Amino acid sequence: MKYNKTLIIAEAGVNHNGDINLAKKLIEVASEAGVDFVKFQTFVAENCISKNAKKAEYQLQTTDENQSQLDMVKKLELSKQDHEILIEHCKKFNIKFLSTAFDLESIDLLIKFDIEIFKIPSGELTNLPYLKKIASFNKNIILSTGMATLGEIEKALNILVQNGTQRDKIIILHCNTEYPTPFEDVNLRAMQTLKKAFCLPVGYSDHTLGITIPIAAVAMGACVIEKHFTLDKSMQGPDHQASLEPEELKAMVKAIRELEQAFGDGVKIPSKSESKNKAIARKSLVAKKVIKKGECFSEENLTTKRPGDGICAMKYDKYLGKIASRDYIEDELIDE
Template identity: 35%
Template sequence: MSDFMYIDGQAIGPGYAPYVIAELSGNHNGEIERAFKIMEAAKKSGANAIKLQTYTSDTMTIDHDGPGFVVDLPLWKGRTLYDLYQEAHTPWDWHEALFSHAKKIGITIFSSPFDATAVDLLEKLGAPAYKVASFENIDIPLIKKISNTKKPLIISTGMASLEEIEDAVQAARDGGCEELCLLHCVSSYPASIEETNLANISRLREKFGVIVGLSDHSLGTVVPIAASAVGASVIEKHFTLSRDDGGVDSTFSLEPDEMRELVDRSREAAVAVGQVKFGPKPGELESLNYRRSLYVVEDVKAGEIFTPKNIRSIRPAHGLEPKYYEAILCKKASCDIKRGEPMTWNFVDRSEL
């Protein structure tokens, strides 16, 4: 597997700025013009891509209100799955227009397909990449179907055990996927910071040797910014024009000014990580002059003994390094020395060395 991948010509991976995906989801509220405005706001906010979800209520579930078909999650409690997906889905006959609008405004667009027919639709539209949602990361046939396109693939790992993630990764590789990214994810809505466990990001990278990132459902921008500082190369966040407008995902979605903050701060955090490098940095070179060093702090006569009273470790840094302090104590001065002189070996009687 590669250390980096490309989506629509954009390089993604360690050493590059985090790739920020604005998730449209159902925040269009059933209005294509609103979807267009969300895309435009995402572009203006600095997001790299807008992502859709390609399904219908019939490709997701069946119209049934029996046990298990009624949602028990807080945000959507009491609604049937079929009804919820009917409201939240992005109509398939919008897709061509959405792809066209993305091209017009200069933002990358791709989607999460939820069944084979959705993959076929997106292939016809020339989708540059695919995303497998957390709830589908156990759908091995779907992962293989997507991988057969040979397009870059992002898989969210929400709810998945390490064994289940291994199965998904193997399915992607078996299907021919060569550019793979795993997104650490907590599939609760909203997700709590306490359950975020960003330490999983480095574990996923070590275990699978792929690009890693975060699909975040927490409130605000703290978690994704922190993720950028621990190696997340991709950040996905639900996006809306205003939470006050409502919508199935609005509660845990970012508004435009928050998305701009996320984009800017996450990139700064990634830059701050930098590389392993010890020793003075270019910006520290002037500061070296103000480290501690050994100085003569009282007038000393030739032959006089150096003591804690007449030599000290002080700033600035023009004398001998403080590590020589004990080696100089009790030695004789080779000459007269004025107070304020930086200590050198020339001040020590050679017979004492």
């Protein structure tokens, strides 16, 4: 799976709060920001969360503490009809639809919509039946690796390949699943570790506050960036507070695209824009004072000054001891 630019995924996730109109508005915001994909989450709550499952600490802080994880997530389900509506809305706004399945039934639903990529979330990296089912379709896969060790990632990759997915269809995302992730826990250098260990393209799924870290990840070689966004961080719901608002999302995309332009091809030669500056910024051999024909050039009468369109100042030593073939006035370029 190769792209000629950084693949930017705007993670709407469950920030629609179960409201289809809010979900459509999120698609419009993502499209306006210029991202490549807008991503939602597809699940049947009872299929992936037991009645006894507890909420994460960040979820307790942003939702009703008396509500179970199952009850919280149940309200955020998207139906088959919701998916159809959102996919059509994405087409209308010229942005690609993506969703993460969290259970086997939801994988089947997404297959019916012929999605381009399966995004495997960090929590499913150790889910054998889930991995085997996704692998069987031989689709492009983006694998998040939050909470995982290298050994666990290797096992997941082996399962995917052994059950039908071509290895070159997989991208690994470095990730930390804490919302928001403390900067000291980000460990961007782990991207290099992943790339070296598995010889696969590596991206980054970000849960920090702000846009600094995803931009830095691109500078360090991330080929995919995934970032949560919302219409308003103050909205009620589990993920809003750790998400970007519309103007922040735009700023992140703009910065990443500018950074891509700055990468270049790695060949160190003067650029077209700077070539004209040579004569202005560099220095030439210049008469430090009046020099008479027949005098020897010396440290007393020869210096280097701008402009740089005369004899290159790197030839200074070669001219010491030479005899001037004509008269020079002070500050005149040496031309022999």
